Amino acid sequence: MESLREQLKIQRRQQVKESEAALHRNSSLLQDLQKIEERLRGPRPRPQLLALETRYWASVEESLPAWEHFLLGKGPHPTHGPGPRRAKQKASTARGQGLPPRPEPRTNPSER
Template sequence: MMASYLAQEVQLAKRLEETLSQRSLLLQQMENNLGDREAEKTWQMQEADAAHKRNVVLLNDIEAAEKKLQAREHLLLHPNTVILQTLYWTKIEESIPKWEPFFLGRTQAPVGIRKIKQ
């Protein structure tokens, strides 16, 4: 009977050792998972902080662009002025062929232009 208790004691000791080994392994896995989650959380916080900083910079850029556009709005020319400028430069471009030989020194001023007395 003593041998039977000894065999049971040995068997129970082995089961206890296996159980403690499994417990130790599971505790290590839990610690690893906790460390991984903390590292992931830290990474997410850093990414969120970086995204927030980028958003602030973008918002500031948008506000600066808006202010520039509002400032330019007051500088825009009246439509009548734009029409006059367009007509003026069209007339200049039409006159260039008549004046080109004169500017190149090949002929006198085009007909209809009075010479200024010096």
């Protein structure tokens, strides 16, 4: 009985040591992961990119209800059903906004 009690005490001490070592190892790994995460974030994006991203997510949130209905099978496809649609931009309007002209169609070299 006494020897069993001593063995249990030894096992408990060993478990405590292993637990403390694991805790130390885990905290070290967590710190390493946090450092890696900070390095991966890199430099801050430009303000124009942040503004574009903000507008994109606002657009996603705005169209989310229509897509939810469609994906749940409760409504028509958002681009086919009734609802607000954006008017297509005319080519002359697009070029007036400083966009480059469209490239000329390529011709087959054998036709020259």
